[in-house]
Amino acid sequence: MLRLAALFALLLPQVAAANTCQTVTFEDTAFTTCEVQAGEDLRLFHAGPKGNLGSFGAVNAQLAAEGKTLGFAMNAGMYHANRAPVGLLIEDGVERSEIVTSEGPGNFGLLPNGVFCIGDRFSVIESRAFAQRPPACRYATQSGPMLVMNGALHPRLIPDSDSTYIRNGVGVSADGSRAVFAISDGRVNFHRFARFFRDALGLPDALYFDGKISRLYAPAIHRNDIGFAMGPIVGTVVNRN
Incomplete structure (x- = not known):
């Protein structure tokens, strides 16, 4: 994962984001977290009129x-x-890709x-339970584990797994009022990443998004992490001025 140098930070849009991003250290590893409250404009982005978006810049151009x-x-x-989602994807109430419940x-x-669901509140729901009783989600993305x-x-x-990568994911509070997005600033295994959500952030449910290509945009x-084109992207939407 690469970050733009501080010289290029001045080129990022200067916005007053309602969510709070900060660095948290857990067991000698730094993680960057961004917290979102229910009611904020949090969306999922995947494709536009010209096809898959693939980058933070393309999302900003559309917005x-x-x-x-x-x-x-x-x-x-x-x-x-081809950047098509592996499992469920719901954008603005429209199902773009079906849920997958089989082991693979x-x-x-x-x-x-599991599935991260954005409705009136936030939830992380095990995929088979979601498939049996789908909640009302304006946006949803499936990932795992x-x-x-x-x-x-x-x-x-x-x-003690030695499979370590830069990893990112999301956890939600018990009442669904908060979603905390996290990315490790160093390589971690799944076990430490999961314990970060539970033990450091106190969140009872958390879902892995990805590793290796994990990236964050937080002006x-x-x-503004750069790299290969992405599939689904989640982010808050704010006024430019």
Whole structure:
């Protein structure tokens, strides 16, 4: 993962984002978190009139027509080589990709996986439970594995695993009033990342988004990670001025 140098931070849009981004240290590893409150304009972005968006810049270009811009954003779920989402994707109430409930290869198929739902409040729901009783979501993205479920870690996470990457994901409060998005600033395994959500942030439910390509856009802290084109992107939307 690469970050733009401080010299380029001045080129980022200067916005008064309602969400708060900050650095938190847990077990000698720094994580950057961005917290969003229910009621803020949090959306998922994947495709526009010309096809898949793929970058924070493309999302901002699309939002410019509304006089809006991103307050913060990060990649939000796994995707195929053509950048189509691997599982469920709901954009503005429209299902763009169906939920997948079968076990499979890779991190996505490491059941239980889950869905991050943006409605009147936020929720992270295990995928099969979501499929049985789908809640009302304006936006939703499926990814996996689940990291924390009702305060318990995913049973297949290994404490001393040597599989470490820059990782990102989302956790929600028990009442659904807060969603906290996090990205590790160093390489971590799944177990430490899950414990960060549970033990450092006190969040009972958390979902993994991705690793290796994990990136954050947070102009309030002068950060704009660059890299390969992305699939689904989640972010807050604020006025440009």
